[in-house]
Amino acid sequence: MGMMGGLLGLLFGGERNVVRDTVEVFRENAEAGSARAHEVQMTAMREFGAEFAVPRQGWFDRVMDGVNRLPRPALALGTLGLFVSAMVSPLWFAERMQGIALVPEPLWWLLGVIVSFYFGARHQVKAQQFQREIVQTMAHVPRVMENVSALRKMRHDGIGAAATDGDANLTVVSLVQGQNAALDEWRNVA
Known part of the structure; x- marks a missing residue:
């Protein structure tokens, strides 16, 4: 037992794990890698948040924010405008398209x-x-x-929808004729 204890103490004693340390030479520790990736992401998010922490109060900042919001609506509305102008004034549209044809x-x-x-x-x-x-x-x-x-169990048209599933009271109630005007009328006609 002393030799096995000594061997295990050599491998795992003193807050170390030789097997783990050897494997980590060839393969990254997934938990440590995840922690590093998390730290990188958090650092990037802090940097990104710091960029917007500066209050933008000047007229220049407000104008630039407005300009940054213009391209998408301008492109969309401009394209729709081209379609409308092609239908309203085909000659005017054709002249503009000839100019675009000259763009290198x-x-x-x-x-x-x-x-x-x-x-x-x-x-x-x-x-x-x-x-x-x-x-x-x-x-x-x-x-x-x-x-x-x-919901499917509640369907009325499935096989066994009216089954009493061995409930004696429900079976007795289902066999007793009750007040059903439509059923009585049907019996009288037949």
Whole structure:
């Protein structure tokens, strides 16, 4: 027993674990990696929050905030305006499109890059919100399935819907003829 105790003391004694330490040379400790990733994310969020901690009171800040909100509505309304102008004044529209045809291709590429970066960030935020909503919806699935199962048990047209399931009182009550005007009328007709 002394040799086994000495071997285990060598491997695990003194607040160390040789097996764990050896494995961590080849594979990251998932718990420690998660803690580091959490700390990186929290640091980034603090930095991001510090950016907005400065009160923006000047007219310049208010004007820049307003300008930052203009591109999406301007592009959407401008595109709708082009469709309307093409229907209202086709010649005026054709003249403008001839001018656009003269724009060099590198400028179109630059515009595409700017628009894709601008809208790409918004798309990413919306995609992440959508994924969070999907997860929240999926969390409700077990409860919904229970509700659907309970509702299906209440159907009146299923086999055994009127079964008494061995309840003697319910069986007796179901066999006693009661006041049912429609059933009495049907019996009299037949």
